[in-house]
Amino acid sequence: MRLNARIEDEKRWKTGVWLSHTAQGQTTRAEVEYVQHPEAAFELRICGEPAGSQEMLQFIDHELENLHRDFRNLKVTRKVACVCDVCKAEVKAGNRPFYHSLDNINGRLANRKYTVECQKSHQDVSIGQILQDVYKEEAAKGTQFEAIFHTLKEMGMSINQINNTNNNQSSATSSSSSKAKAKNEVSIEIQISQVIREAGKVKEVLTKAQQKDLSNKGATAEDLEYALEDVEEFESTLQEAQQDKEQGADVSEGTKSRLEGFWNSLQEEEAPLRKALQAIRKGRDYGVGLARTYNSLATNLGLTPVPELALKALEKL
Structure with missing residues (x-):
């Protein structure tokens, strides 16, 4: 040795x-x-x-x-x-x-x-x-x-x-309700981490796409830049929600509003992220994966799920 x-x-x-x-x-x-x-x-x-x-x-x-x-x-x-x-x-x-x-x-x-x-x-x-x-x-x-x-x-x-x-x-042993609450808090923290991980995948593919010319597929360099900024802001907002839960607090209304705004924007055909995902190979898979993972979290956090129109738009990319 x-x-x-x-x-x-x-x-x-x-x-x-x-x-x-x-x-x-x-x-x-x-x-x-x-x-x-x-x-x-x-x-x-x-x-x-x-x-x-x-x-x-x-x-x-x-x-x-x-x-x-x-x-x-x-x-x-x-x-x-x-x-x-x-x-x-x-x-x-x-x-x-x-x-x-x-x-x-x-x-x-x-x-x-x-x-x-x-x-x-x-x-x-x-x-x-x-x-x-x-x-x-x-x-x-x-x-x-x-x-x-x-x-x-x-x-x-x-x-x-x-x-x-x-x-x-x-620690949640005092009653069945306290056990359920502790388990739910842990589940929410894990789900937030999973959504952040999915958002990271979208960021990675957008960053790589910036090195290519996708204008012939409907996404300009400016679209890609704005799309990446939107996902980064979405990720940052999720991290705020994660910090709230780790500190035992409810997710703030401002955080909830920003998360819902991110998905609402995808209902618009000219939304930069929607155009970027449509132009990227397997962009649909990344978008749908993020949306579905988020929906599981939304139910537990009391958030509005991804709007049906936005989800359908992603599925049709």
Whole structure:
């Protein structure tokens, strides 16, 4: 392994090694050991401040990925330690915690399951807390964590939102009505994120279209510019709505009015966004996808859905 520079005072043995790393005056130490019981695995135990521990884990993880690439026939399953109270106590006592499979975690996230059961304590544990304690999104590229963060991105979710989801669900226990309210608040936050993601797709395709001449298809450069500005304003308004919900407040009337105005404008044949989507390949798909995702949100927020004329216009592009 390419870790020699970090071996602490020649502390190595047949099946393991101690590593150390100092940054900003803080030293982080890690024990890397190869074990064969109950299954063949590299086990990592890291001691230090949270930031330094994450940095050390990411460094070791990348080196293990390099090792596995050298042995292509080696089947590898990545697991992370459970963070339930029972497993934390086991670690402090020098015992093994339960380890969660990353494949299982990714599969649960894809099915919008934000907790995973510990097979040692049988407690439901927040997936967000497990990931938050071990990895940063920006360091996931090229590792098995990359698939998980890709799943979250596709869902329009973040680790913090997973934790908020679990916190809202667990705290709403006083009555059935409070449970329903908490669940609805979480659902709305997720739906807003999904609409923002769809708006981002429209922005991306409009930005690419600006590099082409689409005037022969009915959309001038000015149309594309105005269309992009409209979508950016729509996205910004959605983010305002998201902030309102995250703070536990109702979406303001001004925000609602701007969102409804965006869709009302699409009823006009000369609307820049309508002309731009008509001129762009698969523009109809992007427009309809955004409208339908928005309609699911509108019902929960008490907004007026996309006008029928605007939706039909998009479907006929």
